[in-house]
Amino acid sequence: MAQVKVFGLKENLNPIKGRLSEIIHDCVVEAFKYPLDKKFHRFFPMDKEDLCYASDRTEAYTIIEISIFEGRSVDSKKKLIRLLFNNIHNHLQITPQDVEITIVESPKSNWGIRGLPGDELQLNYNVNV
Structure with missing residues (x-):
């Protein structure tokens, strides 16, 4: 299972x-061998006064x-992080400096x-990748 939350300035x-x-989904599928049909993303567009970030x-x-x-x-999580930085930069021109990624396991x-x-649950994919 992977639940994704994305926060950023709404504009x-x-x-x-x-x-x-x-x-994001393509990266999760590649790094975690995740099923294509399992996509759970939520977006949190925020006003400027609600998102504080460093001056750099x-x-x-x-x-x-x-x-x-x-x-x-650890290797699959690092692969996901690297894929996200690379693909977000290449496809959306958002630099790695402007992206922060947190993976929370439970x-x-x-x-x-x-x-x-x-x-x-009976899963149709392997978690131990």
């Missing part, structure tokens, strides 16, 4: 939400939080999905 985030979602960032500053079941290897038992605790 910058709104025009690119669709493309950014595609880029620009108005393109974007935060990506990815919540996942624990079990992915046990499957801490999730509730389709009426079941996550550790009781």
Whole structure:
């Protein structure tokens, strides 16, 4: 499972939400061998007064939080991070300086999905990649 939250200034985030979602999903699929049909993204376009960031960032500053079941290897998580930085820069011209990524892992038992605790789900993909 991967739940993605994306935060940014609304005037910058709104025009690119669709493309950014595609880029994020493609990266998750590649790095985690994730199924194409599993896409759970939420966007949080924010007013300038609601998003504070360091002076060495620009108005393109974007935060990506990815919540996942624990079990992915360090290598697969690093691969995801590198893919995101590279593809967001190449396709949307947002520099790595303006992107922050957090991967948050938790046990499957801490999730509730389709009426079941996550550790009781039958998944059609492998988490241990």
